[in-house]
Amino acid sequence: MLYPGYFDLKTALRKGDNDLIIAVGASRSSIPADMPDGFDYEKERYISGIFDNVDLILSGTPYVKNVQVAPDIEKKTARVQVKILSGDKQTSSKVAFLIRETATAKVVGAFTTGKLDFGAGSDNTIDISIPIENCTLWSPEKPFLYTSR
Numbered sequence: 001m002l003y004p005g006y007f008d009l010k011t012a013l014r015k016g017d018n019d020l021i022i023a024v025g026a027s028r029s030s031i032p033a034d035m036p037d038g039f040d041y042e043k044e045r046y047i048s049g050i051f052d053n054v055d056l057i058l059s060g061t062p063y064v065k066n067v068q069v070a071p072d073i074e075k076k077t078a079r080v081q082v083k084i085l086s087g088d089k090q091t092s093s094k095v096a097f098l099i100r101e102t103a104t105a106k107v108v109g110a111f112t113t114g115k116l117d118f119g120a121g122s123d124n125t126i127d128i129s130i131p132i133e134n135c136t137l138w139s140p141e142k143p144f145l146y147t148s149r
Contacts, residue, residue, distance in 0.1 A: 006065065020056055061087030062118045069148045076135035078109060080148065082126045086118035093118070099130055102145040108133040 012018075057063075066083040078099055092115050099109035109130040118124055136144040 022054060061085075061089065061091055062093055062124070063087075067148070072129065073137065075129070075131075077129040077131050078146070078148065079127070079129050084118065084124045084126065086120065086122050086124070088120055090120045091118050092116060095126060097128070097130060098149045099132060100147050100149070102147050108135075108146070 062084045063086075064082055065085050068081045070079045071077075072079055080097055082095065082097075084095070094113055094115055096112040097110065098107055100107050109132045111128055111130050113126065113128075116124070116126075132146070136142070138144050
C-alpha cells in the first residue's frame with residue numbers, strides 16, 4: 001500500500017505563476033528498491049501511473065494532516081481524532097467540529113475547542129467524543145449516513 005506524500009513547497013514557489021510537475025516512472029525499475037510497488041498480472045506489461053487523486057492544498061498553519069472518525073454505538077457519539085501540524089512558527093487556534101446528517105445537512109453534533117497553542121514544528125493530536133442528537137444507526141433497510149467537518 002502506498003501512503004500519501006506531503007511536501008512543503010514554500011521554498012520552491014515564486015511570485016506569479018508556478019507549474020507543478022508530477023513525474024511518474026515508466027517502469028518498475030524507475031522507483032527505489034525500498035518503495036512498495038505492485039503488479040497487475042492481468043496486464044501484459046507494467047503500466048505506471050497515478051491511480052488516485054492528486055491534490056495541491058495550499059494552507060496556512062496549523063493545518064489538519066489526518067482525521068479519523070469512529071462511531072460509539074452504545075454512547076451514541078462519534079469519536080474524532082485529528083492530527084494537526086504546525087509550520088515553522090508557533091501559533092494558536094480554536095478547532096471546530098461539525099457532524100451533519102448527510103441527507104438534510106442538519107447539524108446533529110458540534111464541538112469547538114478553546115484556544116490551543118501549537119509549538120513551532122509540532123505534531124498535535126486532538127481526541128474528542130461528540131454526542132449525536134437523535135442518533136440513527138445505519139442498516140441496509142435504512143442507510144442513514146452522517147458527514148463530519
